[in-house]
Amino acid sequence: MTKSAKGTALVTGASSGIGAIYADRLARRGYDLILVARNRERLDGLAKRLSTETGRSIEIVAADLTKRADVSRIESILRSNANINVLVNNAGVGATAPLLASDVDKMSDMIALNVDALMRLTYAAVPGLVARGGGAIINIASVVGVQPELLNGVYGGSKAFVLALTHSLQHELKDKNIRVQAVLPGATATEFWGIAGTPVEHLPGEIVMKAEDMVDAALAGFDQGEIFTVPSLPEAADWQAYEAARQKLMPNLSRSAPAARYGVKAA
């Protein structure tokens, strides 16, 4: 099998849901794939189907991204495989229980996966992308990154981290031909919900998007050059206004004197 001229995309959390759809869509766009998740059987089934249907080369790597040794194996692949030009940081778990009903060790595991693994894989991928003159990082965040009141707060915090990191990466890499995108799905019909503690069937149907539609919209946003893509948001202008409000704060976020309303006489 010849290497794809498009390059290779490494997709984490590719054994189900959003990650499996990204794998499908990227293979159909001509990318070779490296698929990462814990469930080897599922990865294997997906890889066989996609290589038969698309003719692309699909490699699987079983790894638990809450475990440092497994993360290191994926970091090594990202550092050493010069064909990789796309990283989809998708693997993640959530929780729907509030703080008082949550197990703090599970919260740490969530941060290990949603934050630490995503950060380490990004650090492993970016130097190679820069050296080779381009590529893309797609980070699957969530609307809870801007609406942390909705589900478990640690989950919201983990996705706010992804949004902040994406802002910073975009700022640092924009002149290096590296595309950075954060995707902010709302409720999406995947196994996420059952694992997080609330079956998706318990949600009102009108707020739940099909995973296929979510990924197709996210890739359309990518093609349109968006940095932040909220697949369900009807008006792009609403996100632009949110971003403009953030930008407006910037000149005043660091000053030598406290604001007058605090009544502090500057020393």
Ligand SMILES: NC(=O)C1=CN([C@@H]2O[C@H](COP(=O)(O)OP(=O)(O)OC[C@H]3O[C@@H](n4cnc5c(N)ncnc54)[C@H](OP(=O)(O)O)[C@@H]3O)[C@@H](O)[C@H]2O)C=CC1
């Ligand atoms: N569904 C939703 O409503 C929304 C989801 N998201 C985000 O989308 C992303 C994908 O979730 P989604 O597709 O919905 O859910 P799924 O549960 O279907 O997929 C999660 C994926 O992550 C993998 N994964 C979970 N734990 C680990 C681990 N320790 N190490 C490696 N891989 C792991 C799973 O594979 P395996 O079990 O084989 O390891 C699976 O492939 C997540 O980051 C989630 O936060 C964002 C907003 C909304």
Ligand SMILES: CC(=O)[C@H](N)C(=O)O
């Ligand atoms: C916002 C949602 O409903 C979603 N499940 C998420 O993971 O953030």
